[in-house]
Amino acid sequence: MNRVQNKVALVTGGASGIGLSASNLLAKEGAKVVIADFNIDGAKEAAEALVKEGYEASAIFLDAGDAKSIEDAVNFTVEQYGTLTVLFNNVGLTNLQKDLDVLNIDLDEWDRLVNVNLKSVLLGSRFAIPHMQKAGGGSIINTASMAGFASDQLRTAYGATKAGVVNMTKYIATQYGKDKIRSNAIAPGLILTPAAERNMPKEMQDIFMKFNALPYHGEADDIGHAVVFLASDESKFMTGQTLQIEGGHYLANPTIADTNNWIASLQK
Template sequence: MSYSLDGKVTIVTGGAGGIGSEVCRIMGKHGARIVVADLNHDAARALADELGNQAIAIELDLASEDSIAAMIATTLDHFGRLDVIDNNAALLTAEMARRDGDIEHMATDDWDATYRVNTRGTMIACREALKVMTPQGSGCIINTASNLALQGNLIQAAYSSSKAAVIQMTRSIATSHGKRGIRANAVLPGLTGTAAALSYLPGELRETVEEETLTPYLGTPADIAHLVAFLASDEARYITGQAFAADGGTSVHIPGFARLSRFFQS
């Protein structure tokens, strides 16, 4: 099935990152006008230059309410409207990933920092986008959560719970604003082969995840970006309030799949 995003003004937060940059490229190929919003302004500008006249770059600090408001205002000043926001930015640095363990050993500052960006920042971005989309009578919000929000884990208690909150926030928006022409969905990536993710993931842990993935490969940023682009299109107009796990089936099987599967291999 083909679909079009012709003329749809789209903000992608974390737009210069591994998944975000691919979302920008693929949505751009389908005709969207792109706002590349990222804390790394140089990388955002480089991507906007690559995309050409259909894109602009904005420096965004998702922990700052003023920065989020400025992102929306700049988008309206340049493009005159806002049709889609893909809230993809998150606090997931290598250093934070190392510190984000279990609750017993959780530093309060790390917990607060994670929620300030992942949950509070996403909420503010949604709120400010809704202030534009509601008078228009149309709009699409896509929030990036994580398959880690679906089950318990030995580590990443702050990250996973912050993303679980994002899923519920998405359902709330779909419920409160659906009759006003606004759709909201969440995308839940599994381990995705971005340079950042692979840089801090120990090789043995990566092998374990690969074993528990039902597909014979890990996902790529393009796998996530294609889903985001479709959900932003009018062809997905009847889809709202949903949480789509794009994780190669990691989240659907019983524990111990990798070990059990060895008994059934020929």
């Protein structure tokens, strides 16, 4: 308990999934939390639920594709709680209908994903860093993805932007480390948030399970707990890193699942 006591956190995309988990866990560990989301009703509901439990939380509308909206969220956080010491840049978009292979990708969709997935991380950090400098330090946490490390047949823009998040995380860490501002990222694998369960067919979930080292899928709290760690002083000597939290999906030679099945067939 109280691992982030007296810290002030802004969580973007905080109304659902990973962002909601991080918002709840940060608040319950002592932080004052602003939940920023395009879904303002969901953000308000999440903040109100925390307040009813005795924690400190507020909500604000956020359009991560709009610079002024991002700046407003940062300013609102400082106005509400006097400072900003933790920023969780968590907004990310993907679109399997338009974000296709290199020959067929919708170029407008490319621009939209670069703006929302990558530029929002730049802008959130740009607006937050001066407040962290005044506070004597802070922690910036960015949601990357295993798509930033491993390629796929689709989601070209998504993967490229998430790779950009990984590298931008290092640049922020290098440029502002002497101000005691740390910058780290988290690269989730398949996390079965409610949205993922609704949108991903069971057959696709089973394919992921086949190649996991662990016999289960990830949950939102698996990422939320990592956010608390990176926000806390427990990680005070850690910066510029990306935690790959993906159940060992990318750990082994990709043939291992089929090889195991082949060996099992020989033993029958």
